[in-house]
Amino acid sequence: MSELAELFNRPDAPQTPAYFYDLDELTRSNAALRAALPRPTELFYSLKANPHPTVVAELTAAGCRAEVCSPGELRVALAAGCDPAQVLYTGPGKRDIDLAEAVRAGVELFSVDSPYGLDQLDRMAREHDVEVRALVRINDDTPAPGQGLTMTGVASQFGADVRWVLDQPDLFGPRRNVCPVGFHLYMGSNVDGEDALIAQFTQSVDTIRRLVAATGRQPELIDLGGGFGAPFARAGARPDLPKLADRLAALLADAFPGWPEQGPAVAFESGRYLVGTCGTLVTRVLEVKRSQGIPVVVLESGIHHLGGMSGLRRLPPIVPDLLTVDAAAGPPIPGTIVTGPLCTPLDTWARATALPPLVPGQLVAVPNVGAYGLYASLVAFLAHPMPIEVTIAGGQVTSVTRLELTRHTVTGSDRG
Helix, strand or coil: CHHHHHHHCCCCCCCCCEEEEEHHHHHHHHHHHHHCCCCCCEEEEEHHHCCCHHHHHHHHHCCCEEEECCHHHHHHHHHCCCCHHHCEECCCCCCHHHHHHHHHHCCCEEEECCHHHHHHHHHHHHHCCCCEEEEEEEECCCCCCCCCEECCCCCCCCCEEHHHHHHCHHHHCCCCCEEEEEEECCCEECECHHHHHHHHHHHHHHHHHHHHHHHCCCCCEEECCCCECCCCCCCCCCCCCCCHHHHHHHHHHHHCCCCCCCCCEEEEEECHHHHHHHEEEEEEEEEEEEECCEEEEEECCCCCCCCHHHHHCCCCCCCCCCEECCCCCCCCEEEEEEECCCCCCCCEEEEEEEECCCCCCCEEEEECCCCCCHHHCCCCHHHCCCCEEEEEECCEEEEEEECCCCCCCCCHHHHC
16 A cells, blocks of 8 residues: 555645556566466457456557457457457347447457357358358356356356257358357356366366367367456455466366367456456545444445446455555454445445544555456446546556546437
């Protein structure tokens, strides 16, 4: 917190609330994950975690490819310097107008979830007189253990059930302008530890071998997803994965003889691990009181700035650590309710947590919110001001921006 305290003691201190993204930590996270993956493998950055343009540009410059699932994310990726031919466009449902925009932009690789998805992509590719490639996303038979959020092995919008593909492989074959080049499996997010990661990747590789036997087609590319865990809104460091690379290399070499010189190219995805620990939310205390004998702290920030999707099970229930920025902490006061300023009782971060004594105007910080922070929140609810976003490198501010929600008159193709 010392670096932030120094920043807020300057005459030109940023406004609050403010998200700070430490680009040096971003570099360290990328290096740590690269070291935990076997070579040669590709790494996709999942923009859903944090599509801030500077964050995306930094990871692009570091060699990450972009995984996007909306036209907005695609535009950010392209503006950040991503080669459209290196982008992976995913998502369980895609509008014709969005696929057409992606094809026109030069995107060549798409993840599809069904025979209809292949037909739809083929139609868009033919209309634009291009050929594209597809990964067939697979919903495996059973969930893998150790997941923070299950993405497969249950009835789901994600992917085609593996039994469907095994029983009717021709439905997932080539179209005139679409070449299926491999498979995409994503078992879950926020997976806890090396053993759980290896278990899910082993299950995915075994499933791919079954699919290869059924279809008779050797994949050119397999995307094994990710799920690499990291702390969220709690103090702590990203986990070390010292043996993961060697264990994954052994797994792949056993499954695909001759790998990596022969066999499919292999890709992984990450959002949370890459950017989670680079972000800190700094916000002010608005009010401190007692209600029916219970201490209550009201902050500038609530579910409109952090954790809005927790109630939808997209994130773990949020009970954030609040670290003081501008004053020494006293003995913690147990049983404190922490809320934001919204006019709803749902705007509550904690019902009974221990906090140091706080006063109105004081600065507090929530660590490790670089992933699924502002961009997974209820930003439009009640129209409070957006937090500013500040990027820092070498202890110096490199950019200050604010995400704005604006209205515009809908005309022409926007109506699609």
